[in-house]
Amino acid sequence: MKDSILETLKKLNFTEYEAKAYLTLLGESPLTGYAVAKNSGVPRSKIYEVLESLAIRGDILVSHGTTQRYTPVPAKELIKNRRRETEVNFEQAEKSLAEFERSAHDRENIxxxxxxxxxxxxxxxxxxxxxxxxxxxxxxxxxxxxxxxxxxxxxxxxxxxxxxxxxxxxxxxxxxxxxxxxxxxxxxxxxxxxxxxxxxxxxxxxxxxxxxxxxxxxxxxxxxxxxxxxxxxxxxxxxxxxxxxxxxxxxxxxxxxxxxxxxxxxxxxxxxxxx
Structure with missing residues (x-):
């Protein structure tokens, strides 16, 4: 079950380490970076880089106390965000490709x-x-x-x-x-x-x-x-x-x-x- 969810997250543009960290937080949070590394199997040398990437993308939240703790964005919200990003990407691609096609067509016509x-x-x-x-x-x-x-x-x-x-x-x-x-x-x-x-x-x-x-x-x-x-x-x-x-x-x-x-x-x- 967990392996199939990891593969699904990879299709949503997660790396393997990011998917493991997110799933770990989804099961238990908030956690420190050390705890995420210990529970997920992500190497400690990589965990803070992975968590920073997830935070920048908006997949997890960070509490800035004496010790930083991490909380995942709820799964439903994650999917909603990914769907919106995908729709925006498709709209941009459709517009850009249409402009390129029209420009290429114009370059050959009088x-x-x-x-x-x-x-x-x-x-x-x-x-x-x-x-x-x-x-x-x-x-x-x-x-x-x-x-x-x-x-x-x-x-x-x-x-x-x-x-x-x-x-x-x-x-x-x-x-x-x-x-x-x-x-x-x-x-x-x-x-x-x-x-x-x-x-x-x-x-x-x-x-x-x-x-x-x-x-x-x-x-x-x-x-x-x-x-x-x-x-x-x-x-x-x-x-x-x-x-x-x-x-x-x-x-x-x-x-x-x-x-x-x-x-x-x-x-x-x-x-x-x-x-």
Missing amino acids: WNITGDNEILDKVKDCIASAEKRILLEIWKEEFKALEPELQRAAERGVHVIIIAYGEIISDFAEVYIHYMGDEITEEYGGRWIVISADDSEVVAGIVSLGEDSRAAWTRHVGLVMPITEVIIHDLYLMEIMKGHRDLLEGSFGKNLVNLRHKFSIHPDFKKHYLK
Whole structure:
């Protein structure tokens, strides 16, 4: 009978010595550590380590008098506690595994988002989940809608870096005003938004077409890496233009217009993504 109870306790995460000590106290208590060792067969060299482990876990109680004595938690309460702990562990495991499965699924997919409000909502999700850095290319119109979320991110320690098309003033973000924002708006005939959060997820798309706006959201590294690096290279260009604008414009024209024309495929030198 006793052997079967010992095996049952082991299944409840007791070691053999812990099970013997607990059963001994369940049969007679309170007892000193010496008495528990003597009655249970647990070596005296191990008994206080075993009793401390049981006390930390809440399986026994300790009276702190001149001589410490030990009392077991009643068997019914022990089982109740173990059942509650098991349920909590199952809930945590279910949640963690579901999140991991969803994350793994997301890393292999590219999701289409339709509608300007829906795109901005997804960008807000990215901002809310960021922990280290946000890289954002944005027009001033969309910035107004995202400013509260961006400020909250900055307040929790996220480094917010913005390439702004149009005048954006912020006391919580590092803002680079694009040197040719007006020209880009004219050439492209629309506004886009690109965000990279923690170099792990991106949203990129057109946001100036109302309900017909289109964007993609993904954690797929095949897109996250190049899109993030494009933003970073735009930042390189901002820094280079700030330090050497006169030299560069001397070689490539005002706002580097000669470069823009060189790599255009249309005779009017405008972009025709939006047809």
